[in-house]
Amino acid sequence: MLTPLKKQLSKIVPCNFGVIDQKGNILISSDEKNENILPLVDDILSSSIFPMETSSYVISKIKPYRTNIFYFYLEKKVKDFSLVLKLLSVMTENFIKSYYDRYDRAHFLRSVIQREITDVNMRKKMSSYKINDDQQRIVLKIKTIEKTNHSMETILTNLFIDHKNNYIIELDNCDIVYIMEADEDAEEMAILAANDLIATIEQELLIPVVVGIGKIVTDVGSLADSYESANLACEIGGIFELEKNIFTYSKLGIGVFISKLQKEELAQYLNMIIDVKLFSKLDEEIIRTIQKFFENNLNISETARKMYLHRNTLVYRIDKVLKQTGLDVRNFDDALLFKTAYMVKSYMEKLNDNI
Amino acid sequence: MAKVVVKNVYKKYEPSRGGITAVSDFNLSIEDKEFLVLLGPSGCGKTTTLRMIAGLEDITAGEIYIGDKLVNDVQPKDRDIAMVFQNYALYPHMSVFDNMAFGLKLRKTPKDEIKKRVHEAARILEIEHLLDRKPKALSGGQRQRVALGRAIVREPKVFLMDEPLSNLDAKLRGQMRVELIKLHQRLQTTIIYVTHDQVEAMTMGTRIVCMRLGFIQQVDNPQVMYDYPANVYVAGFIGTPQMNFADAKIRDDGKNVYIIVGNSTIKLPESRMKNILGKGFDGREVIMGIRPEALHDEQVYIDSLPDSTVNAEVEVVEMLGPEALVYCVVEGTNMIARFKPNTKARHGDVIKVAIDTERLHIFDKDTEKALFRD
Numbered sequence: 107m108l109t110p111l112k113k114q115l116s117k118i119v120p121c122n123f124g125v126i127d128q129k130g131n132i133l134i135s136s137d138e139k140n141e142n143i144l145p146l147v148d149d150i151l152s153s154s155i156f157p158m159e160t161s162s163y164v165i166s167k168i169k170p171y172r173t174n175i176f177y178f179y180l181e182k183k184v185k186d187f188s189l190v191l192k193l194l195s196v197m198t199e200n201f202i203k204s205y206y207d208r209y210d211r212a213h214f215l216r217s218v219i220q221r222e223i224t225d226v227n228m229r230k231k232m233s234s235y236k237i238n239d240d241q242q243r244i245v246l247k248i249k250t251i252e253k254t255n256h257s258m259e260t261i262l263t264n265l266f267i268d269h270k271n272n273y274i275i276e277l278d279n280c281d282i283v284y285i286m287e288a289d290e291d292a293e294e295m296a297i298l299a300a301n302d303l304i305a306t307i308e309q310e311l312l313i314p315v316v317v318g319i320g321k322i323v324t325d326v327g328s329l330a331d332s333y334e335s336a337n338l339a340c341e342i343g344g345i346f347e348l349e350k351n352i353f354t355y356s357k358l359g360i361g362v363f364i365s366k367l368q369k370e371e372l373a374q375y376l377n378m379i380i381d382v383k384l385f386s387k388l389d390e391e392i393i394r395t396i397q398k399f400f401e402n403n404l405n406i407s408e409t410a411r412k413m414y415l416h417r418n419t420l421v422y423r424i425d426k427v428l429k430q431t432g433l434d435v436r437n438f439d440d441a442l443l444f445k446t447a448y449m450v451k452s453y454m455e456k457l458n459d460n461i
Numbered sequence: 462m463a464k465v466v467v468k469n470v471y472k473k474y475e476p477s478r479g480g481i482t483a484v485s486d487f488n489l490s491i492e493d494k495e496f497l498v499l500l501g502p503s504g505c506g507k508t509t510t511l512r513m514i515a516g517l518e519d520i521t522a523g524e525i526y527i528g529d530k531l532v533n534d535v536q537p538k539d540r541d542i543a544m545v546f547q548n549y550a551l552y553p554h555m556s557v558f559d560n561m562a563f564g565l566k567l568r569k570t571p572k573d574e575i576k577k578r579v580h581e582a583a584r585i586l587e588i589e590h591l592l593d594r595k596p597k598a599l600s601g602g603q604r605q606r607v608a609l610g611r612a613i614v615r616e617p618k619v620f621l622m623d624e625p626l627s628n629l630d631a632k633l634r635g636q637m638r639v640e641l642i643k644l645h646q647r648l649q650t651t652i653i654y655v656t657h658d659q660v661e662a663m664t665m666g667t668r669i670v671c672m673r674l675g676f677i678q679q680v681d682n683p684q685v686m687y688d689y690p691a692n693v694y695v696a697g698f699i700g701t702p703q704m705n706f707a708d709a710k711i712r713d714d715g716k717n718v719y720i721i722v723g724n725s726t727i728k729l730p731e732s733r734m735k736n737i738l739g740k741g742f743d744g745r746e747v748i749m750g751i752r753p754e755a756l757h758d759e760q761v762y763i764d765s766l767p768d769s770t771v772n773a774e775v776e777v778v779e780m781l782g783p784e785a786l787v788y789c790v791v792e793g794t795n796m797i798a799r800f801k802p803n804t805k806a807r808h809g810d811v812i813k814v815a816i817d818t819e820r821l822h823i824f825d826k827d828t829e830k831a832l833f834r835d
Contacts (some may be wrong), residue, residue: 264552302550310564312537314517
């Protein structure tokens with residue numbers, strides 16, 4: 107918590123200084139061995155008079171927030187040490203206060219996204235934490251399969267340290283939520299942030315990460331909706347999009363609709379639009395080709411170019427689909443049927459996996 | 462430093478994810494200190510292969526060895542690897558030193574060791590003078606070096622790089638290519654590098670693995686891959702502008718082999734006919750491939766190659782300074798020729814073009830494999 111403060115003070119304070127908590131732990135110290143201050147710790151904790159003065163130190167008591175107490179000590183090797191102690195104590199108090207404020211805000215926002223706070227309480231706290239309600243925000247859910255012992259949170263905190271109004275909330279050791287303020291191009295900004303954080307976490311921790319990007323919302327109360335949509339993107343994005351690790355809710359399209367239907371309804375729909383047996387016989391090469399054809403907006407030349415295929419080979423494969431399923435994916439309506447059939451089939455397989 | 466062996470590796474997604482096989486029967490032995498490039502278009506399985514070696518992606522079948530150790534069940538962090546990605550974000554408030562040291566601090570590496578490794582990495586990357594700077598005071602290339610530094614300080618046996626230069630502009634990409642080659646020479650370690658850019662692959666790789674739809678198409682050193690592509694796909698993927706292709710037919714009269722393209726007949730030289738002559742290819746439909754630089758409009762070539770000279774209708778001439786790219790139609794097929802800049806070819810001309818038949822490629826029309834690669 108106090109390491110950045112230590113770094114800042116080390117540059118300007120020419121003698122030993124440090125901070126002790128109410129249990130006697132030395133939280134920061136400019137002298138790593140702490141040889142001179144350690145014997146004084148018990149006296150400091152039991153003292154009732156502050157500023158306290160010993161032969162080599164002056165010590166002040168700091169009570170930045172709630173019931174927590176800290177002690178700032180300064181070696182008397184500096185001119186006007188009483189004044190310097192006062193100034194440094196104020197700085198430290200403000201630093202700790204802002205840290206706790208931030209921590210508490212994150213705690214508050216966690217209860218908001220998990221719908222664990224009443225509307226009245228939410229309004230009250232928003233005002234006390236000075237959180238602007240009229241602000242566009244977007245929630246990113248960062249998910250990994252491995253427990254990271256807070257390393258992931260530490261990385262993200264350092265990565266996004268410049269974004270003071272964004273919040274990192276650790277839900278458990280595997281899942282983290284990042285709430286971003288974003289005005290224009292919110293989704294593009296979120297994708298950029300997701301790319302950065304995935305690359306950094308995978309490089310530093312060597313663990314695979316996926317990110318779900320939720321809906322853009324315009325008030326604090328709707329953050330829960332953005333969180334839920336980010337969750338949904340994480341859950342079902344991977345079913346419909348292979349080899350991706352960023353899933354955006356707004357791009358799930360009919361995937362959202364499919365995920366809300368019952369298994370029986372899905373089976374009924376699938377049987378209605380296609381002969382499932384014939385559909386299942388399509389080989390991988392054909393499926394990949396058609397997926398690429400869809401990604402390239404049903405453009406034969408562009409798909410052939412991107413797949414390094416001869417145009418005639420692509421046309422042959424499309425004709426094969428027509429022969430096997432009766433769907434001519436060159437036509438928009440048939441392409442839509444093929445796409446939904448494929449998505450429904452994949453989702454049903456996922457439901458079967460989960461049974 | 463370590464050898465990496467990938468044996469019969471498959472990656473097949475569960476049926477609920479389409480059951481697609483992203484990587485099929487991948488077999489490769491990557492030598493210690495090799496700079497191996499996995500090359501192919503998006504969706505060819507190159508990144509999946511790299512991530513399987515890293516352990517960030519499960520393998521469906523097969524074995525992966527790093528050094529002599531089977532790592533199938535070894536956690537990525539224990540595989541002694543380091544990764545570099547195309548996206549790299551530096552910690553904005555930290556100095557270059559701290560950016561490079563951060564990962565080591567997370568792993569509780571002793572301070573003295575961190576200091577030693579960071580300074581050594583900075584020396585290799587020639588950024589020692591930048592160690593106190595913050596990222597915002599760095600240029601794009603310097604930032605990229607810091608990102609590389611974060612990987613170097615891990616002192617891994619193998620570096621895995623996933624398109625690390627893709628986000629850089631063309632000029633910087635060119636500079637960083639050279640930097641990476643130098644870095645490989647200094648580090649003397651194994652690098653596996655993924656790219657879709659064939660220029661990167663050709664210039665940096667000691668060997669290239671060309672992939673398509675999860676299958677290895679060819680593994681060779683860059684020059685061999687350029688000169689002797691195994692199939693139409695590799696031939697088209699390697700080289701800019703890409704190889705020209707035309708449908709053709711083989712004629713074998715028992716003494717010589719000819720390639721018939723439209724109304725033109727091209728006689729193959731001995732070196733190119735040995736795998737075809739008398740082997741039952743007469744009348745076989747094939748695909749003829751010619752690199753743009755194997756087409757010549759100079760009189761000396763036209764005079765010396767009368768058996769392989771064709772007419773070409775010039776459509777566009779692009780003067781590029783050291784060369785001219787001439788877009789033309791040869792026997793109904795669009796082709797690009799790379800001529801000398803003093804070419805007299807102009808839009809609308811019908812010119813004579815000599816084909817350097819020593820550099821002619823012939824591919825089977827059904828299998829698309831090269832006929833005389835052996």
